[in-house]
Amino acid sequence: MAQDQAQIKGLRQSSLIFTGALLPDIGKVVLDQFVKSAIDQILIRVKTQNITFRKAEHQVLGFDHAQVGSLLAKNWHLPPLLQCIIRYYHTPSDAKGCFLEASIVNLADAVYRKIAVGLGLDGPSYPEDDRVTGSIGLNESEIQGVIDGFGMKMERVNALFAGGNHR
């Protein structure tokens, strides 16, 4: 979905943005392994205080999964653009050097959450940022086109895993 948006915007690095859309929650995988006990505390705070998952992470851990993810990306020597997307996809407005790319991944992430695909522990607990949607410059029908296209791709993937008849 992020790659579709990037292609509509005519960005040459759409493959890198696609990779960025696959990796942003990598920090969450690490946190889940090493601070498992903290996850419950974070989720309770999200529910009882009605705050974002990231804010609860900061309260409990002092850092968030986007920071962890970008450190991993740096240690793995991933391209700087990818490091930047992973660091700022929840806060594109703070991104220096990858605002548009982080905005694209942010919007793809929000759409995933709305259609309940890739819904992680943090569920729908992120605010929408009008500056981000505005920066991408896709109109409603273009975004709907991306969502419809994604639905068709998902059907093909499901058919592939089901071993059914597909073309």
Ligand SMILES: [Fe+2]
């Ligand atoms: Fe995330």
